[in-house]
Amino acid sequence: MVLKTRNQYRTVEVIIQNKPLARDPEGETIHRNLVLKGGYDLVTGVRAGKLLRMTVQAESGQEAENIVRRLCDDLRIYNPVAHSCEVRIVGKEDRITE
């Protein structure tokens, strides 16, 4: 007999960026040399960062978010001295696995 289980796969995004006090030369360069030069004066700042998109098997969005938040702290996915780390749920997907 094959047991079918229904798993929900949640997509969780992790956004890592420099804290406001730690300068972000990449964001500054994009802002100065692309955005402002392109005439978008209303854009007053750009911060560059890193995005990790994780697929997590979890019962609920909250559970997936909690798992990812814990792993970010446990495994030092970001350096708390210099970075901020934002975790957010972006979607879910149902898959049947046998």
Next chain:
Amino acid sequence: MPQVAVVQYPGSNCDLDALEVLQKIVRVKTDLVWHKQLTHDNYDGYILPGGFSYGDYLRAGAIAAHSPSLKIVREAAKAGKPVLGICNGFQILVEANLLPGAVLRNANLRFICKWINLRVDNNKTPFTRKMKMGQLLRVPIAHNEGRYYLEPEQIQTLEKNGQVVLRYADNKGDTTMDANPNGSLENIAGICNPDHNVMGLMPHPERASQSELSPYNNAEGRLIFDSMIETIRERNEGRR
């Protein structure tokens, strides 16, 4: 007789340079140890060399910081043994939380490879004891992520504890903005832990330890290794 380990990570590329300086110039027994094979704290001192461990993925040093070798290095550090991190080795020590702060991307967003001056701001550490206070060392840097960062209020604590060991300076020894190649906070190039036995620096002393290999015909980099080995000898004698 002192025995030192140079720990090799996937992507280390200054490991052999460090090994050569220790074996042939400083003349100390040194092993090149693959990080997964470092399972016992049998050495008197450890060097984490430069390079690009794990492709610098996620962040320079962030993945190597989880290597089991760091457990051994941590034990050694706790036991008071000298641990030196050079360039990527410095980044690994920071990411492993053996040293405070963060090492971020260079302010000019470029890989910088050039000779700079280091000013000795603490000559009482196991890595600088053979130097004079304020002495200038000419050594090269070669990195993309070398901008030392720490929350400003913590810099004072670092300073008070004598943890700021080396700073980028001009030829007169002034820590000017022009002499700061990568935008490091307060021109910081090398720091140590509160106990002073773990030091990390972005420049490459192993590339400035043989005068025939230096465009300036100097070998001041070796003072760091000489100091480290002298410390180890003293520690070993103290134990006898």
